Every structure is written in C-alpha cells, then in structure tokens.
Amino acid sequence: MSRQYSNRAGIVKAFLIIIAAIFVVRVASLQLFDRRYRDLAEKQALRNVTQYPARGLIYDRNGSLLVYNEAVYDLMVIPRMIKDLDTAAFCKAVGISREEFEAKLTACRKYSSYSASAFMKQISKEEYGSWQNQLYRFKGFYIQKRTLRIYDKPIAAHVLGYIGEVNNNDIERDSYYKQGDYIGKSGLEKQYEELLRGIKGRKVMHVDVHNREIGSYQNGHFDSVPVEGSNLYTTLDARLQEYAEQLMANKRGCVVAIEPSTGEVLTLASAPAYDPNLLVGRKRGDNYKRLQEDLAKPLFNRALQAQYPPGSIFKVAQAVTALQMGVITPSTGFVCDKSLVGCHNHPSARSVQEAIKMSCNPYFYHVYKRIIQQGKFRSSAKDSQYGLTQWHDYMLRLGFGQRLPLDLPNVNKGNIPDTAYYNRWYGRDGWAFSTIYSNSIGQGEVEVVPIQMVNLACIVANRGYYCTPHLLRYYGPDSLQRQEFLEHHETGISRQWFDIAAHGMYDVVHEPGGTAHKASVPGIAVCGKTGTAQNAGDDHSVFIAFAPLDNPVIAVAVYVENARGGGGSWAAPIAGLIIEKYINGEVKRKDFEKHYREVAPCQKLPLPRRH
Amino acid sequence: MPPINRKYDRQLILLYIGLVLFGWINIYAATFSDAHAAVFDFDSQHGRQIIWIALAAITAFAVLKTDPRVFSTAAYIIYAAIIILLVVTLFIATVTKGARSWIDIGPFKLQPSEFAKFATALAVAYSMGQIDFDIRQKRTWVTLAALIGIPAALVLLQHDTGSALVFAGFLFPLFREGLSPQIPIxxxxxxxxxxxxxxxxxxxxxxxxxxxxxxxxxxxxxxxxxxxxxxxxxxxxxxxxxxxxxxxxxxxxLEAHQRERIEVLLGKSDDLKGAGYNVHQSKIAIGSGGLLGKGFLHGTITKADFVPEQETDFIFCTVGEEWGFWGSALVIGAYLLLLVRIITVAERQHSIFSRVYGYCVAGILFMHFFINIGMVIGLLPVIGIPLPFFSYGGSSLLAFTILLFVFIRQDASRTQGM
Missing domain, CATH: 1.10.287 (Helix Hairpins)
Structure with a gap:
C-alpha cells in the first residue's frame, strides 16, 4: 500500500521544476530581454506630484464671497537626490543664509532621506517667480503648489474657523491626509472639512537628470484629476456680521442674530474678535500663540461656548411655562415684595404681560414657586422634586440645558439643574424651593449659552417652535440642503401663551415702565427683554429681541460682559441697531450709532494670575 | 542516539538558514533609511525581524528536542485548538488591510491563520496515516474534505483570500496518496x-x-x-x-478589488491607480535590476517607496532590483531545491503520517512560493501572502519554522517506533 503510488513523487517533482522554470523564464524576460523596464527606471526618475484640489469657497447668504483661495508654493526636497549642489548660489536664489540652509536641510534629513519634505513653505507667487528659472540647477529640489485661504473681509473669524497642518492623529484616523496637508481646525472649516477638501489628484512626472520635469509619465496613465471641494453657501449676512463686529469692537461679549422662521444664523459675532487672515501663512504660528495668550480670549467663541447666567431674559421662559402648566393665568397678579428678592422701584404687576414689561423679580419668584411647589405631596422636598422635574422638562423643550446641534464644533450645553443635580449637592430631600428660587430670575445654578438665548427669542417670535440654528444654507454644485435643519421643533407650549409673552416684550420697548426703550427703532415694532446678570465681576448686560411683532424676520441676542449696567443700558441699544440695520438696510440714527460704537463700557479684564 | 549531524537532514536546515538570512538582508534594504541604519535598531522593521529570527531559532531548537510522537498523538488536539482560535479571531480581530485575521497580544500581533496551515497538515497526516485509510472510500473523503475545508472557510471568512488559497496545497498529499489525477486536471x-x-x-x-x-x-x-x-x-x-x-x-x-486585480492581470483594464500601479512598479523594480542588479542598498525604485508592501508581500522586488537576475534565479532555485528535497525526504519515511506530513509541508510552501512570486512578477493577480522564511513578519516566520522543523524532527527518527 505505502509504495503504491510512489511513482507520483516524480510527477510532483517534475511539476515543481516546470513552475520554477516558468518563473525563471519570466524573470529573465523582465530583467534580461525587455529593456523597457530598465529604461523607465534608469533614464528617468519618477516623481509623484500630489495635485491638491482647490478647497471649497464660502459665500454669505447674498452671494458675496467670504473665503477664497490663493496659490502659494512649497519648495520640496528629497535629500538623497541632492547632487553637486552649489550651496552659495542656491541660498542667494531663494534668499536664505547658509546657516538657515544647513538647519533646514538637517531637519528634512531627519524626517527622511528618501521621501520628500517641505524645505520652505508658502512661498508667494512673486517670490517663486523670481527664481523659478534657476530651479533646474538644484537637483533634488522641486516645487509643490498649494493653496492658502484668503478672507475677503476680516470678519466672522469664529464662524469660518481656520485650517492648519494635520497632526499625527488626523493622519492615523483618515488615510486621506499626508504629512504637511491642511485640515479644518475650527469653525465651518472643521465642521464641513469633508465637503470642502475635495479629492486629491496624482500626477506622475518624468524627471530628467537635470531635475526638470520633462512630461507626464506614460501619457498620464497613472494620473488622477483632483476634484474640487464643494462650495458652502452660508446663512450669514456679511454686512450685518461686519456691522455687529464694528459695534462690538471695543467691548467683550457677543451678538447672535437668527431668522426665526428658518433658524438661519444671520450673524454670530464674538468679541473680541480677530482678523482671520492672521491665522494664514507663515506668520500663523506666532499669531496663534499671541491670540491664545491674550487675556481677553479672542479665540474663545462666546456665542457658542460661554455659559452665562441668563438674567431676567429667563423670565420669558418662566412665564410661558407657568401659563402652560396652568399654575397661573394671564391675569394673575403678585405684589412686588422686595423682602422676598430684590427689585427696582415700579408698581406691582397685575398681569403676566405687565410683569414681563417691568421685569418684576418678586413676581417671578411667585411664579417659580407655583411651578416648583404644586402641593401634590405633603413633604416639601418631595413636592419640589416633582415640580423641578416638570420644570426641567419644559426648559429642555425650550432649547436650554442641551447642546443645540448646530453645524459648528464645540457648542456648549449650558446647565438646567435637575433633581439629580441638587441631590448631589444637598443630599436627597436636603433641598426645596427655598434653596433654588434664584433660578426664577435666571441666576443661581442656571447657565445658558448665548445661542440658546437667541433661540428663545426665535421660539417667542415663532410662537412656539424653533428650527435648529445653523450656518449652512446649501452646498455644492447641486445646491444640496441638510434636511435636519428644516425640521420644526415644537415646544409643546400653546401659541396663546407666546402671544402674551410677545406682547409683554413689545411693551418692554414701547410702553411706559418698560425696561428697554433704548432698543426701539422708529417704524419697527421691536419686542425685547432685558437681563442684568450678576456674577463675580460687574453685572453683564443682556438683551434678547425680535422684530417686528407680527411675522418677525429677525431675532437677536446681545450679551455684553461686565458692562456695569443693566440690559437696557448696553445690550438693548446694540440690539436695536442690529435690527434697524437688517430691516432697513442702513441705520439713520447716526449719532445714536456713533455713541454706542465709540463709547465702551468700563470692562475690566481679569488680572493676570501671579506666579 | 546517533550524533546530531547525521540525525537531522542537513540540506533542509542549510536551505532554511540561507533563505532566512537572505530574506533579512532584503528586509533591511527595503526598509532602510538613514534614521534607522543601525542593524539592531528595534524601532525599525529589520530590527524587529532580528527578534523574530531569534525566536524562530529557539522554537526550531525546541521542536528538534521534542519527542516526535507528540505531534502525531496531539494532532487532533492542536487542530481543534486552532479551529477555536480561528473562530475567536473572527470576533476579536482588528481589521488590518481589509482582513480580520490579526489579534493583538500585548505589543505583538498574531495571525492565527498562519498556524492553521500547520495544524491542518498534522490533522490531515494523522487522518491519512490510519490503517484503514483508503482514498476511494466515501467516508474518508468526507473526513478529509472537512479537515481541510473548515479552516479554509474560516480563513476565507476573515477576508484573507490568499491564506485560504494556500489550502489548495493539500492537493499534494492527496495526489501522492492516490487521488485521481482527473481532479487536479x-x-x-x-x-x-x-x-x-x-x-x-x-x-x-x-x-x-x-x-x-x-x-x-x-x-x-x-x-x-x-x-x-x-x-x-x-x-x-x-x-x-x-x-x-x-x-x-x-x-x-468576487469582491471589487479582486475583480480589478484579475482584470489588470489579463490586460482588460489598466486601473493603474490601484492594483495595476503596484504591479507595474514591481515590474519596473525587478526589470531594472538587469543581470547583476544595482547592488545592496542601491535600489532606486524600491527606495523611493514606489512599491507598496515591499518588505512583506513584495519583498521579491528588492531581490530583483538589487541582486538582479542571478539573485532572483538563485532565490527561485533555492525554493525549488527546498521543495524537491522535502519530497525526497518524505519518500524515505517509514510511517505514512510522516510522509503525508512531508507532502503537506511541500504543498503549503509551494502555494506560498507560487502565489507570491507569481504575483510579484505579474503572472498572477495580486493576492497578498508572504514569501516563506523571507517576508517581514513574525507570525509567518514562526509558523513556517514550526511547519518545517516538525518535519525535520520526524525524519530524524524515521527508523524509530515503527
């Protein structure tokens, strides 16, 4: 049995010899008889040139360009391919010293001798033009074209964001990127990186012994064409954005304006701002460091990231919530009892509408008390837990205490405390209404992000719903829209209660006893609500508004930090100017405008920490 | 016990050492850079391969010191363990280059499919070594098909087509033990x-x-x-x-990338951005080597990173470019000698287990040699599997070392225990 098929060993061996012979013949034909491959490899070096697609452009809502590209050049080097370099001539041509040359080349060698690295980055078209014709003499060096971002006007830096070189994480996460590539680091540039970047192309070039590109390799067989990035058509109104930044130029705080019916962000200005052109080009590193160290935190986007106490603007939310819960009626009145909570001098409010107009603190103390202590349980602690849970739910429906999913990175949540929150602080049953009543007037544990404030104005303007605030109107050659931004988020609070709140806000600006007459604009029915937010420093001045009363076209929130004045003194007039500019196209009240543009509130910067 | 130099087949051991060393020289050349020029730079791939070679040497020595009967006795146990490991791999593997075949063990990555071939070879040899074995019987057929088919299918499920194809190498022992020639035909x-x-x-x-x-x-x-x-x-x-x-x-x-690779090979498409580009560059690298090659560390195409995977699956490129035709022919010749020698040694075995196992070893090594070099020189579509003893990679070197040295050990005691 065991010897039965032993002749087959020979067959197997013969088979092996045949296969090996075929391989040897094939290798011989490649290496000995076909000169094609040797020619390809020996006569010409090939160079892989990445073709960078133009990054998508960014437009405002009226079609004016916000961001575009400009060509610059990187001088690349493959250290191993340097031969017979006339160093003196080279340094003279590109304009660097001998020491710089040595330092740069050492750095490149350290990265790799065999693959290309950038010797000099972002050389301007003019500079490159002056020594372009000499480049062929310097073997091992070549030029890689790139594009830089240029900002038409120095505005909207926080929204647009900036691009920067990829780091190792980016390269590991996404194989699209290679060392030295650019990626959106913040703002829209980061949010829509994959739309904006396009698709890279490749060009394989013949390079002759003089390091000149002598043409496309194999008629471009291996090449691929770069696909341009998609353009973004944003919701921003460039003129309004610029105006808002001018008004805020010498202040700290932010202005956000939204078209209420669509949730489209018209203006999102955080002050102090910076010129986006600072974060482009070779000076970027230094500028970035300077901005980062600035105590006024210009890189911090207050409109999305700052969590402020909202102050009295929060009363609007309390009013509609209490009305919907049925714990008060529109004609409920409360005495302005300053022993409960401090207030300014005004007659007692006889209705919700009047309470909003006069911003009566004790009134909303009572309102909040009725929300929290509904008398459903005998223990006041239990009762408060029940009421707070209901209240928390309404606040979330009004867009507070949650990250509004708008299309910019790093949006903060703010804070609406719930029972778990207080239980953690005071222990179970260790708290009741008396502990938390400050929430009623937008102080205490409540923290709100400015984008949520303007969203509240939108909800009142729409009488009950909001669309997620967003910055992208449509994108790409096919004008695509993001469907999630068209959706209406209903608050579940009845329209009639918002009508009352809206009329209260109208009275704030127009009726005697209202707190924000400075927000009024001739010919426009501006509705607003002031806020004066107490904090560790001077009071913040807060104002939310929408206009006109019927069919509103704009909602605004203005927050001026440490203004040492109420909402009516700084935030309200700025909101009025924004509304006038947007609706009328220009501001007629020149003196008024000049005053609020030039005069700055006394905003003390935090002192530098001593070490 | 006879003296050691008579006991172990010297030709096989010398061929093994030669291939491993020449392989390392080429890995060094393929991954060479100024920053990692030192031989014992363990951050570099050639440095790490030294560790793997040392481990392989220890393993080989351990195998030679093991009682050969262990492998036949434990054949099914090893086989079962590997099957379980393959199933586990499917669930916990990290995806590398599209395949789910690697599992992380501390700082190292292990590829169980490399060891599955060895385990299957043991199981097949054990099954065919039974007294009542008769290839014409249906029951025998079903057993063998299951023994080979189950690991092959599991490897295929890991999206590792190349390693699955290697199981075709088991046609060698089957053919030797009486499989009708019609089937390979x-x-x-x-x-x-x-x-x-x-x-x-x-x-x-x-x-x-x-x-x-x-x-x-x-x-x-x-x-x-x-x-x-x-x-x-x-x-x-x-x-x-x-x-x-x-x-x-x-x-x-077939999957899209497999279709592309076949179309490129048949000249139906030149999607030269993907698979076509690699093979084209590989051919340029080999073709430009000429008769004598460009010399050690003087390859230009492989140095400029035009060939992907040049230290693993495309290692033969570096041989072709730097050592020329004589180097390529030498490597092909060395593999031929190794395979023929394994067949010769297998034929002198007294036990059917050892003989069948020898044929299994030859079949597995042949499939790797055939697919890998066939791909690199543009005769076969691109299928990523390593060149035995040659390519960079710890799992494959260890697995091939065990595979070969178990056979050398069997051979050394062929007259015992009959």
Missing amino acids: FGFIAVVLFVLALLVNKFLLVGIIALFCIAWLFIWLSKRTRKDYIATFAAFVLCTVFTFSVDFAFNNI
Whole structure:
C-alpha cells in the first residue's frame, strides 16, 4: 500500500521544476530581454506630484464671497537626490543664509532621506517667480503648489474657523491626509472639512537628470484629476456680521442674530474678535500663540461656548411655562415684595404681560414657586422634586440645558439643574424651593449659552417652535440642503401663551415702565427683554429681541460682559441697531450709532494670575 | 542516539538558514533609511525581524528536542485548538488591510491563520496515516474534505483570500496518496476556461470546446462506446454551463478589488491607480535590476517607496532590483531545491503520517512560493501572502519554522517506533 503510488513523487517533482522554470523564464524576460523596464527606471526618475484640489469657497447668504483661495508654493526636497549642489548660489536664489540652509536641510534629513519634505513653505507667487528659472540647477529640489485661504473681509473669524497642518492623529484616523496637508481646525472649516477638501489628484512626472520635469509619465496613465471641494453657501449676512463686529469692537461679549422662521444664523459675532487672515501663512504660528495668550480670549467663541447666567431674559421662559402648566393665568397678579428678592422701584404687576414689561423679580419668584411647589405631596422636598422635574422638562423643550446641534464644533450645553443635580449637592430631600428660587430670575445654578438665548427669542417670535440654528444654507454644485435643519421643533407650549409673552416684550420697548426703550427703532415694532446678570465681576448686560411683532424676520441676542449696567443700558441699544440695520438696510440714527460704537463700557479684564 | 549531524537532514536546515538570512538582508534594504541604519535598531522593521529570527531559532531548537510522537498523538488536539482560535479571531480581530485575521497580544500581533496551515497538515497526516485509510472510500473523503475545508472557510471568512488559497496545497498529499489525477486536471481546465471566458467571446469559446470534444471522440479514441458518447456530451454541457456562469461568478462572488486585480492581470483594464500601479512598479523594480542588479542598498525604485508592501508581500522586488537576475534565479532555485528535497525526504519515511506530513509541508510552501512570486512578477493577480522564511513578519516566520522543523524532527527518527 505505502509504495503504491510512489511513482507520483516524480510527477510532483517534475511539476515543481516546470513552475520554477516558468518563473525563471519570466524573470529573465523582465530583467534580461525587455529593456523597457530598465529604461523607465534608469533614464528617468519618477516623481509623484500630489495635485491638491482647490478647497471649497464660502459665500454669505447674498452671494458675496467670504473665503477664497490663493496659490502659494512649497519648495520640496528629497535629500538623497541632492547632487553637486552649489550651496552659495542656491541660498542667494531663494534668499536664505547658509546657516538657515544647513538647519533646514538637517531637519528634512531627519524626517527622511528618501521621501520628500517641505524645505520652505508658502512661498508667494512673486517670490517663486523670481527664481523659478534657476530651479533646474538644484537637483533634488522641486516645487509643490498649494493653496492658502484668503478672507475677503476680516470678519466672522469664529464662524469660518481656520485650517492648519494635520497632526499625527488626523493622519492615523483618515488615510486621506499626508504629512504637511491642511485640515479644518475650527469653525465651518472643521465642521464641513469633508465637503470642502475635495479629492486629491496624482500626477506622475518624468524627471530628467537635470531635475526638470520633462512630461507626464506614460501619457498620464497613472494620473488622477483632483476634484474640487464643494462650495458652502452660508446663512450669514456679511454686512450685518461686519456691522455687529464694528459695534462690538471695543467691548467683550457677543451678538447672535437668527431668522426665526428658518433658524438661519444671520450673524454670530464674538468679541473680541480677530482678523482671520492672521491665522494664514507663515506668520500663523506666532499669531496663534499671541491670540491664545491674550487675556481677553479672542479665540474663545462666546456665542457658542460661554455659559452665562441668563438674567431676567429667563423670565420669558418662566412665564410661558407657568401659563402652560396652568399654575397661573394671564391675569394673575403678585405684589412686588422686595423682602422676598430684590427689585427696582415700579408698581406691582397685575398681569403676566405687565410683569414681563417691568421685569418684576418678586413676581417671578411667585411664579417659580407655583411651578416648583404644586402641593401634590405633603413633604416639601418631595413636592419640589416633582415640580423641578416638570420644570426641567419644559426648559429642555425650550432649547436650554442641551447642546443645540448646530453645524459648528464645540457648542456648549449650558446647565438646567435637575433633581439629580441638587441631590448631589444637598443630599436627597436636603433641598426645596427655598434653596433654588434664584433660578426664577435666571441666576443661581442656571447657565445658558448665548445661542440658546437667541433661540428663545426665535421660539417667542415663532410662537412656539424653533428650527435648529445653523450656518449652512446649501452646498455644492447641486445646491444640496441638510434636511435636519428644516425640521420644526415644537415646544409643546400653546401659541396663546407666546402671544402674551410677545406682547409683554413689545411693551418692554414701547410702553411706559418698560425696561428697554433704548432698543426701539422708529417704524419697527421691536419686542425685547432685558437681563442684568450678576456674577463675580460687574453685572453683564443682556438683551434678547425680535422684530417686528407680527411675522418677525429677525431675532437677536446681545450679551455684553461686565458692562456695569443693566440690559437696557448696553445690550438693548446694540440690539436695536442690529435690527434697524437688517430691516432697513442702513441705520439713520447716526449719532445714536456713533455713541454706542465709540463709547465702551468700563470692562475690566481679569488680572493676570501671579506666579 | 546517533550524533546530531547525521540525525537531522542537513540540506533542509542549510536551505532554511540561507533563505532566512537572505530574506533579512532584503528586509533591511527595503526598509532602510538613514534614521534607522543601525542593524539592531528595534524601532525599525529589520530590527524587529532580528527578534523574530531569534525566536524562530529557539522554537526550531525546541521542536528538534521534542519527542516526535507528540505531534502525531496531539494532532487532533492542536487542530481543534486552532479551529477555536480561528473562530475567536473572527470576533476579536482588528481589521488590518481589509482582513480580520490579526489579534493583538500585548505589543505583538498574531495571525492565527498562519498556524492553521500547520495544524491542518498534522490533522490531515494523522487522518491519512490510519490503517484503514483508503482514498476511494466515501467516508474518508468526507473526513478529509472537512479537515481541510473548515479552516479554509474560516480563513476565507476573515477576508484573507490568499491564506485560504494556500489550502489548495493539500492537493499534494492527496495526489501522492492516490487521488485521481482527473481532479487536479479538472481544476486546471476550470482555471483555463475561467480566464478564456473573460478574455474571448463566449460563443466562440463554446464552439472551440465543441470542436475539442468532436476531435476527442473521432480522432483520439479509436473505438467509441455508448459510454464515451455520453461522457463526452456531459463534459461538453458542463463546460458550456461553466463558461456562461463565469460572468456571474466574476461579478457577484468576487469582491471589487479582486475583480480589478484579475482584470489588470489579463490586460482588460489598466486601473493603474490601484492594483495595476503596484504591479507595474514591481515590474519596473525587478526589470531594472538587469543581470547583476544595482547592488545592496542601491535600489532606486524600491527606495523611493514606489512599491507598496515591499518588505512583506513584495519583498521579491528588492531581490530583483538589487541582486538582479542571478539573485532572483538563485532565490527561485533555492525554493525549488527546498521543495524537491522535502519530497525526497518524505519518500524515505517509514510511517505514512510522516510522509503525508512531508507532502503537506511541500504543498503549503509551494502555494506560498507560487502565489507570491507569481504575483510579484505579474503572472498572477495580486493576492497578498508572504514569501516563506523571507517576508517581514513574525507570525509567518514562526509558523513556517514550526511547519518545517516538525518535519525535520520526524525524519530524524524515521527508523524509530515503527
């Protein structure tokens, strides 16, 4: 049995010899008889040139360009391919010293001798033009074209964001990127990186012994064409954005304006701002460091990231919530009892509408008390837990205490405390209404992000719903829209209660006893609500508004930090100017405008920490 | 005990050492850079490969010191353990280059499929070594098909087509132990028909098949029985159905990258951005080596990173470019010598287990050699599997070392325990 098929060993061996012979013949034909491959490899070096697609452009809502590209050049080097370099001539041509040359080349060698690295980055078209014709003499060096971002006007830096070189994480996460590539680091540039970047192309070039590109390799067989990035058509109104930044130029705080019916962000200005052109080009590193160290935190986007106490603007939310819960009626009145909570001098409010107009603190103390202590349980602690849970739910429906999913990175949540929150602080049953009543007037544990404030104005303007605030109107050659931004988020609070709140806000600006007459604009029915937010420093001045009363076209929130004045003194007039500019196209009240543009509130910067 | 130099087959050990060392020299060249020029730089791949080679040497020594009966006795246990490991891998593997075949063990990555070939070889050898083994029996067939098919299927589920194909190497022992030659011949005809069906008009191809059948019947066969007519007709129908189902199989069963690679090989497409680019660069690298090569560390194409995977699957490129035709022929020759020697040594075994195991080793090594070099020189589509003993990679070096040295150990005690 065991010897039965032993002749087959020979067959197997013969088979092996045949296969090996075929391989040897094939290798011989490649290496000995076909000169094609040797020619390809020996006569010409090939160079892989990445073709960078133009990054998508960014437009405002009226079609004016916000961001575009400009060509610059990187001088690349493959250290191993340097031969017979006339160093003196080279340094003279590109304009660097001998020491710089040595330092740069050492750095490149350290990265790799065999693959290309950038010797000099972002050389301007003019500079490159002056020594372009000499480049062929310097073997091992070549030029890689790139594009830089240029900002038409120095505005909207926080929204647009900036691009920067990829780091190792980016390269590991996404194989699209290679060392030295650019990626959106913040703002829209980061949010829509994959739309904006396009698709890279490749060009394989013949390079002759003089390091000149002598043409496309194999008629471009291996090449691929770069696909341009998609353009973004944003919701921003460039003129309004610029105006808002001018008004805020010498202040700290932010202005956000939204078209209420669509949730489209018209203006999102955080002050102090910076010129986006600072974060482009070779000076970027230094500028970035300077901005980062600035105590006024210009890189911090207050409109999305700052969590402020909202102050009295929060009363609007309390009013509609209490009305919907049925714990008060529109004609409920409360005495302005300053022993409960401090207030300014005004007659007692006889209705919700009047309470909003006069911003009566004790009134909303009572309102909040009725929300929290509904008398459903005998223990006041239990009762408060029940009421707070209901209240928390309404606040979330009004867009507070949650990250509004708008299309910019790093949006903060703010804070609406719930029972778990207080239980953690005071222990179970260790708290009741008396502990938390400050929430009623937008102080205490409540923290709100400015984008949520303007969203509240939108909800009142729409009488009950909001669309997620967003910055992208449509994108790409096919004008695509993001469907999630068209959706209406209903608050579940009845329209009639918002009508009352809206009329209260109208009275704030127009009726005697209202707190924000400075927000009024001739010919426009501006509705607003002031806020004066107490904090560790001077009071913040807060104002939310929408206009006109019927069919509103704009909602605004203005927050001026440490203004040492109420909402009516700084935030309200700025909101009025924004509304006038947007609706009328220009501001007629020149003196008024000049005053609020030039005069700055006394905003003390935090002192530098001593070490 | 006889002295050690007589005991172990010196030719096999020398060939093994030669291939491992020359392989390392080429890994060094392929991954060389100024920053990692030191031989013992353990951040570099060539540095890490030294660790793997040392581990392989220790493993080889340990295998030679093991009682050879352990491997036949424990064949099924090792096999079962590996099958379980393969199943586990499917769930916990990290995806590398599209395949789910690697599991992380501390700082290292292990590829269980490399060891599955060894385990299957043991199991197949054990099964065929049984006294009642008869390849013509159906029960035997089912057992063997399951032993080979289960690990092959599991490896295929890991999307590691190359390693799954290697299991075709088990045709070697099957053929040696009496498998009808018709089966490999059918396989060969199927591959030829598959390629032709993709290249030429299918009706023309069916016509040619018909002509072949007629020629067979009326020219080759001198006497024709009724049975011949029926068999020939059946063969014709089978070929026709096969031909027309090629498109379906090609478009629906193969994955997109596999289709591309086959199309590139057949010259039907030159999607030179993907697979075509690699093979093209690989051919340039080898072709530019000429007769004598460019010399150690002087390859330009491989140095400029034009060839991907040049330290693993495309390592033969570096041989071709830096050592030229004589180097390439030497490597091919060394593999041929190794394979032929394994067959020769297998034939002198007294136990069927050892002989079958030897053929398994030859079959597995052959499939790797055939697919890898065939791919690099542009005769086969791109299928990523390592060149035994040569490519960078710890799992494969360890697994191949165990595979070969278990055989050397069996051979050394071939006269014992009969």
